Amino acid sequence: MTAGGGPRFIGRPWARVDGPGKTTGEARYADDLVLPRMLYGKLLRSHLPHARIVRLDTSRARALPGVHAVITGRDLPVRFGIMPTSQDEEALCLEKVRYVGDPIAAVAALDEETAERACEAIEVEYEPLAPVMSIEEAVAETSVRVQEHGDGPVPNVHKNVSLEFGDVAQGFAQADHIREDVFFFQGNTHLPMEQHSAVAQYDAAGRLTLWTSSQTPHYVHRALAKVLGLPMSRIRVIATPVGGGFGGKSDPFSHELCAAKLAVATGRPVKITLTREEVFYAHRGRHPVLMWLRTGVRRDGRITACHIKTFLDGGAYGSYGIATTYYTGALQTVTYKIPAYKFEGTRLWTNKPPCGPKRGHGTPQPRFAIEAQMDKLAEDLGLDPVAIRLANATEPFTRTVNHLRITSNGLRECIERVAEASGFRAKHRRLPFGRGVGLAVSTYLSGAGLPIYWNDMPHSEVQIRVDRGGGVLVSCGAIDIGQGSDSVLAGIVAEVLGLAPSEIGLVTADTDLTPIDLGSYSSRVTFMAGNAALEAARKMRELLVAAASAHLEVEPDGLVVGDHRIHAAAQPERGVTFPEAAALAEARFGTLVTVGSYRPPRLAGPYKGSGVGPSPAYSFSAAVVEVAVDPATGEVRPQRVWIAHDIGRAINETLVIGQIEGSVYMALGEALMEEQVFRKGLHKIPSMLEYKSPTFLEMPPVETILVVTDDPEGPFGAKEAGQGPLLPVIPAVANAVYDAVGVRIDEVPITPDKVLAALDQAARGGVGRVGPRRVPPFRFRDPIKVEPPAGWSVPWRRGLPVAGGAPGLPDDLPTGTAPSDARPRDREAPEEP
Amino acid sequence: MKVALTLRINGEARDVIAPVHKTLLEVLREDLGLTGTKHGCELGECGTCTVLVDGTPVLSCLTLPVEVQDREITTIEGLARGGELHPLQVAFTELGAAQCGYCTPGMLLAAKALLDRNPAPAREDVSAWLAGNLCRCTGYLKILEAVELAAARARGDAPQPTGDGGPPAARVPQRSGGAS
Numbered sequence A: 001m002t003a004g005g006g007p008r009f010i011g012r013p014w015a016r017v018d019g020p021g022k023t024t025g026e027a028r029y030a031d032d033l034v035l036p037r038m039l040y041g042k043l044l045r046s047h048l049p050h051a052r053i054v055r056l057d058t059s060r061a062r063a064l065p066g067v068h069a070v071i072t073g074r075d076l077p078v079r080f081g082i083m084p085t086s087q088d089e090e091a092l093c094l095e096k097v098r099y100v101g102d103p104i105a106a107v108a109a110l111d112e113e114t115a116e117r118a119c120e121a122i123e124v125e126y127e128p129l130a131p132v133m134s135i136e137e138a139v140a141e142t143s144v145r146v147q148e149h150g151d152g153p154v155p156n157v158h159k160n161v162s163l164e165f166g167d168v169a170q171g172f173a174q175a176d177h178i179r180e181d182v183f184f185f186q187g188n189t190h191l192p193m194e195q196h197s198a199v200a201q202y203d204a205a206g207r208l209t210l211w212t213s214s215q216t217p218h219y220v221h222r223a224l225a226k227v228l229g230l231p232m233s234r235i236r237v238i239a240t241p242v243g244g245g246f247g248g249k250s251d252p253f254s255h256e257l258c259a260a261k262l263a264v265a266t267g268r269p270v271k272i273t274l275t276r277e278e279v280f281y282a283h284r285g286r287h288p289v290l291m292w293l294r295t296g297v298r299r300d301g302r303i304t305a306c307h308i309k310t311f312l313d314g315g316a317y318g319s320y321g322i323a324t325t326y327y328t329g330a331l332q333t334v335t336y337k338i339p340a341y342k343f344e345g346t347r348l349w350t351n352k353p354p355c356g357p358k359r360g361h362g363t364p365q366p367r368f369a370i371e372a373q374m375d376k377l378a379e380d381l382g383l384d385p386v387a388i389r390l391a392n393a394t395e396p397f398t399r400t401v402n403h404l405r406i407t408s409n410g411l412r413e414c415i416e417r418v419a420e421a422s423g424f425r426a427k428h429r430r431l432p433f434g435r436g437v438g439l440a441v442s443t444y445l446s447g448a449g450l451p452i453y454w455n456d457m458p459h460s461e462v463q464i465r466v467d468r469g470g471g472v473l474v475s476c477g478a479i480d481i482g483q484g485s486d487s488v489l490a491g492i493v494a495e496v497l498g499l500a501p502s503e504i505g506l507v508t509a510d511t512d513l514t515p516i517d518l519g520s521y522s523s524r525v526t527f528m529a530g531n532a533a534l535e536a537a538r539k540m541r542e543l544l545v546a547a548a549s550a551h552l553e554v555e556p557d558g559l560v561v562g563d564h565r566i567h568a569a570a571q572p573e574r575g576v577t578f579p580e581a582a583a584l585a586e587a588r589f590g591t592l593v594t595v596g597s598y599r600p601p602r603l604a605g606p607y608k609g610s611g612v613g614p615s616p617a618y619s620f621s622a623a624v625v626e627v628a629v630d631p632a633t634g635e636v637r638p639q640r641v642w643i644a645h646d647i648g649r650a651i652n653e654t655l656v657i658g659q660i661e662g663s664v665y666m667a668l669g670e671a672l673m674e675e676q677v678f679r680k681g682l683h684k685i686p687s688m689l690e691y692k693s694p695t696f697l698e699m700p701p702v703e704t705i706l707v708v709t710d711d712p713e714g715p716f717g718a719k720e721a722g723q724g725p726l727l728p729v730i731p732a733v734a735n736a737v738y739d740a741v742g743v744r745i746d747e748v749p750i751t752p753d754k755v756l757a758a759l760d761q762a763a764r765g766g767v768g769r770v771g772p773r774r775v776p777p778f779r780f781r782d783p784i785k786v787e788p789p790a791g792w793s794v795p796w797r798r799g800l801p802v803a804g805g806a807p808g809l810p811d812d813l814p815t816g817t818a819p820s821d822a823r824p825r826d827r828e829a830p831e832e833p
Numbered sequence B: 001m002k003v004a005l006t007l008r009i010n011g012e013a014r015d016v017i018a019p020v021h022k023t024l025l026e027v028l029r030e031d032l033g034l035t036g037t038k039h040g041c042e043l044g045e046c047g048t049c050t051v052l053v054d055g056t057p058v059l060s061c062l063t064l065p066v067e068v069q070d071r072e073i074t075t076i077e078g079l080a081r082g083g084e085l086h087p088l089q090v091a092f093t094e095l096g097a098a099q100c101g102y103c104t105p106g107m108l109l110a111a112k113a114l115l116d117r118n119p120a121p122a123r124e125d126v127s128a129w130l131a132g133n134l135c136r137c138t139g140y141l142k143i144l145e146a147v148e149l150a151a152a153r154a155r156g157d158a159p160q161p162t163g164d165g166g167p168p169a170a171r172v173p174q175r176s177g178g179a180s
């Protein structure tokens, strides 16, 4: 059997399946839910960054008419956290608050106003403690402790990592030229348009249901079971359509646990929706990272060794921070052949809202550093920025010095095509003063290779049921956060069954009704849920074809599935409609249900910490940004962005381009204006007006080039699009500013005051640079020394024929569920996440 | 203090009794069940809560119902007419101008007000008109394209969509431009 006439949807543009609901107001987000007898909840939060709770008296609040319950830390004493090794959060603080916004008590009342008044009526007496507010303070502080757990050598170190791959000293000895640079990437936040919201219901039979705007309903499910002391089998978590996540709705949150506890306490449904100010404090956004980077190169630009130190300002709790720390060191080697590489990283505790994953998770900061430094190295050597990147670019089907496996790799093509489209070579160093172009490249995971908690089960599962009327229902735990996971599931199943995506029914992200998907994080859903859907859909197609074959008396190989029919390839009129095929198959096989699941190959290297970085496939991107810089005001205005992205193959071209444009937008915001900054523990600008983000007026035109490489393990060859394209844009802006006005802003965001300061410095004969000068003295661990994999830079296989963007699919559609020679033999997983 | 009001919403008269200080946003969502209107800040900063009052975009989070008693209010639920989607709704779906969809109701209503005033807006006009509506997902470009496509279709300058949402429908250009 074959698909008739090439793909109808895959690789092309088509309308997303959730469009009608989202354009009519029909889509129901968490805060839209109203249940009978529902109460409204509010959290009382600390107004101090660091303090001991001496007295907490809720009696006045309880006595207010309309108040149904008040809970405190004593009611929810079990600690939780997204990472198994960082179980340091309390739904409500018991003894101590660690940042402004740390929740202390929760109230359920008849309406929001009463709940607010009840919060005000709670009496709290604090003993203020000295706060630790910055990387420098955290490294220097010897007595004040923000958290109880840590990794030394001083009290406020959450994680301390040191890894060395190959012989770094020898690598530097072989260099013709060495540079050391220091960079700072300020923290910023996701700013989803939807405020977090959760509704909990505890029914008379003792079952708890939570509707929540979450990217990770499965992890919320686990946290609820742990903190509430209920078996997972008595809890149902339903993720509602998420009104923007970007990583900010990936942790289990206090308001989710409190809504659930209040529902249990009152026997009535409880809704808690955060205010915009609370969303700023809930955060879990981009870590501020201070970086020191030393790179050695030969005269021709080839890197001989690289050594990076990163200092992450983690905030007050662990969140994903251990993974983030490793991510600041993991992926540099995936774009560039680095034969000797040392990574030292530390995450520090401070009395600020916890940082976590934001689009690119821990990799945009070091990517900014390495791409800015590549530009400086090129200039030092008299090379152009394109040449130095091509001289170091990794190849398809190779390994990296830190044991990451690269499969398809379109990096070279991305660089060449983006340079070509933008006219980079003709513009670089040739535009008039005030105009400039910058280039940068990047890579990102198509899903984390390891789950957050260690287990052997699939990361994604899909079930398909076909009913006797020809209806198709796809069930999967994946949650659409706007990235289009519903459309990916529907598109893949529709393609295989010869239907249209809009005809596929979907049940998603409901722990009672859907098999698992670990969540919409690490750009994993298209690759992993997509592969699971592909497997389930192919099994279903086999059943339908077998039944049609018997009925039509045509061998299965002679049948074509396509456009709502199954028919003989040789005689198109000899066939059955899809509903007829479904009825025949049900008569023959009984209930028509098929399943598919996906577990990534075991890719972690033979060292502690190797669990962060492996992915079944990497996307690659290259971007050129052209800017105009006003030397009088320091204002940087992006004029146009060209971006080439190695997508493997687009499942839906419309959605892929949408993800790329959204990534470019978010990157420009981070590069030029967005910062999450504090004064005495208070957020300086916790409002959408003052926290500057780009509007329509700041958004430049974007030219997107999709590079097709057909990854052998991706569903239909697909890789990720949601995060990778953000990464190159930020350093490309920095490099463009240098090209425009000759000053280096080694600090993000590149605000007008920094540009003016650097220009002023240059005018007075200085170097014309704004950025940190040094990193604080800090004792990293003795490095774990790791031998690079043998023959790591030599390709072990040639890629599948690259389809070059042609709409035809290869005959044997690549799939991650079929065994592939690209997989190394299984290895034991390391203990790190 | 509560007041009794009659609001004209999407062509229907609706009676409400609500505290005077309750915003139009709250009355729409909580008293009238019109949850299609969204909120991102409730402080007049994001544009998400935009509705039309006599065809003009207003921020419902800053509007008191008493102020709009005798006016015609349009919410996202009233954009489609008799089950037929507005050309903007069709174009937004087709071109992926709604990702998470949360800014979309406000964006669509603001865009409708523009097209009602100017059936052939230049890209800069669309950007300037919609500048008060934030979107964190799309980078705005697909929204601009969708507004232009809907406007072109309404003028008869672009082909109508083809039905199943599939490939023969609007071809998304690989080059897309924003305000420059």
Ligand code: FES
Pocket: B038, B039, B040, B041, B042, B043, B044, B045, B046, B047, B048, B049, B050, B059, B060, B061, B062
């Ligand atoms: S909710 Fe943000 S402007 Fe009204």
Ligand code: FES
Pocket: A193, A243, A244, A482, B097, B098, B099, B100, B101, B102, B103, B104, B134, B135, B136, B137, B138
């Ligand atoms: S589509 Fe998500 S905020 Fe606009």
